[in-house]
Amino acid sequence: MYTPQTFLILLVFGFLLSCGKAPSESEDKDYIIRTFKPEDVSIPDSLIGKKLNITSLLNPKSILWTGKYLVVGERKVLDYHLHVVDPDSVRLINTTGKDGFGPGEIVAAYQLQRGKSVNECWVYNHTQKLMALFDLNSPGKLYQKAFRQPENMFLAVDMLWNSDSTLICQLADGDDQFVIYDTLGNQLSAYGKWSQMLEDRSPPPNVVSAVHQGKTSISPDHRKYVQVGLLRDYIEILDLPSGKITSVNGPEHNIPEFEVDYSAGYPMAQFTDMGRSHFYKDVVAGEKYIYALYFGKSMDAYFQEGETAREIYVFDYDGNLVETYTLDYSLISLAVDEKNKRFFGISSDEDPNVVIFEYTD
Incomplete structure (x- = not known):
């Protein structure tokens, strides 16, 4: 059985321990x-x-750095959802992601994720409930495969x-x-x-x-x-x-x-x-x-x-x-090239486009 003195010591000890906890x-x-x-x-x-x-960008929304290319997703499109950009040469390499509900087509580029290769990009489309894989070098405008x-x-x-x-x-x-x-x-x-x-x-x-x-x-x-x-x-x-x-x-x-x-x-x-x-x-x-x-x-x-x-x-x-x-x-969105210490973003001004920033640690 604890004596009153023992209980008091335990109580004080517990209080001191609690005071050491970072708030x-x-x-x-x-x-x-x-x-x-x-x-x-x-x-x-x-x-x-x-x-x-890059004049082909009309309503850019999302951006991804694959390690080789920038992939820019459009929020409202006439024909295509994805633009592939080489930031070093400042050239538009490809336009892909045909708009529509047909085979190989998408209706939104909601979320972008790098594939296994620097030449690949996954697009999550919550409207169609699918993940679509695009070959960024392919002349075709449809996805190569998809997970539904x-x-x-x-x-x-x-x-x-x-x-x-x-x-x-x-x-x-x-x-x-x-x-x-x-x-x-x-x-x-x-x-x-x-x-x-x-x-x-x-x-x-x-x-x-x-x-x-x-x-x-x-x-x-x-x-x-x-x-x-x-x-x-x-x-x-x-x-x-x-x-x-x-x-x-x-x-x-x-x-x-x-x-x-x-x-x-x-x-x-x-x-x-x-x-x-x-x-x-x-x-x-x-x-x-x-x-x-x-x-x-x-x-x-x-x-x-x-x-x-x-x-x-x-x-x-x-x-x-x-x-x-x-x-x-x-900016409204961000991508990062850690190897070459560059930030990429989509500007939020009246004429949105890709912006490149160089940074140091």
């Missing part, structure tokens, strides 16, 4: 929370961009290849954050819960996931999967071999105001602040670092000034902010 990190070994504030952001290096004048989502993975969205036979994605409904399927539609594993993202556990999971919507990327070795938040400033870093998630919150620590709306017959997030900020507009998971395109302003600034993100935050895979860059062109 910016959680203790859960499988879900680590790190935070940073505006004062933790270092003075950024200023980069001067070179804007290209089977019925048992119909809820899968934002798909990226995790291996030759598995895909990592999110779900349109359910509490699982990140899910891996095989190509037969069998769910193999799941990581994280949307319900853990808010202190209030009452909103349905699909509402919480809508609050945390954002871009995703996977590292070249397929060991790290990253999501950044558009409406909330956070970054989720999933280490696939261990299943551990590191969540980086900051710099503003903003949660958008929302209500749960049932008018459609099922719960949806209804955002109540029309002047809400947008934060991370795009992300690239590189070999060593994460490159996040940061805005951090109300969308009113975009509608009034026509500008979006002018900053790139660079994180290591432990969630530490290691470098910051500021750009003379605002």
Whole structure:
């Protein structure tokens, strides 16, 4: 039996241990929370961009660096969705991705992913529920092959290849954050819960996931999967071999105001602040670092000034902010050439085109 003196000693000892816990990190070994504030952001290096004048680009939206070519995806097209650009010669190499619902055609270039070769690009098209592979050097305008989502993975969205036979994605409904399927539609594993993202556990999971919507990327070795938040400033870093998630919150620590709306017959997030900020507009998971395109302003600034993100935050895979860059062109999307230290983006001005920035570590 403990004596009163023994109990007091244990109580004091436990209090001292709790005081040693860093307030910016959680203790859960499988879900680590790190935070940073505006004062933790270092003075950024200023980069001067070179804007290209590729006249075939009408409404460029997305961009990918394959290691040899830039692939630019259009958001609204007349005939084709993809343009292949050589940034060294500043030449348009190819135009492909014929628009339509026919065999080998696509209706959107929603998400781009590098293939096994620098001459290949995968396009995820959520409208047609398929992943289409394009040979960037082929004179043909159709995809070479495609993976179509089977019925048992119909809820899968934002798909990226995790291996030759598995895909990592999110779900349109359910509490699982990140899910891996095989190509037969069998769910193999799941990581994280949307319900853990808010202190209030009452909103349905699909509402919480809508609050945390954002871009995703996977590292070249397929060991790290990253999501950044558009409406909330956070970054989720999933280490696939261990299943551990590191969540980086900051710099503003903003949660958008929302209500749960049932008018459609099922719960949806209804955002109540029309002047809400947008934060991370795009992300690239590189070999060593994460490159996040940061805005951090109300969308009113975009509608009034026509500008979006002018900053790139660079994180290591432990969630530490290691470098910051500021750009003379605002961008809506980002690609990174780590080998030659170049950023590529799509400008957000009245005449959008590819912009190239050279950077140093």
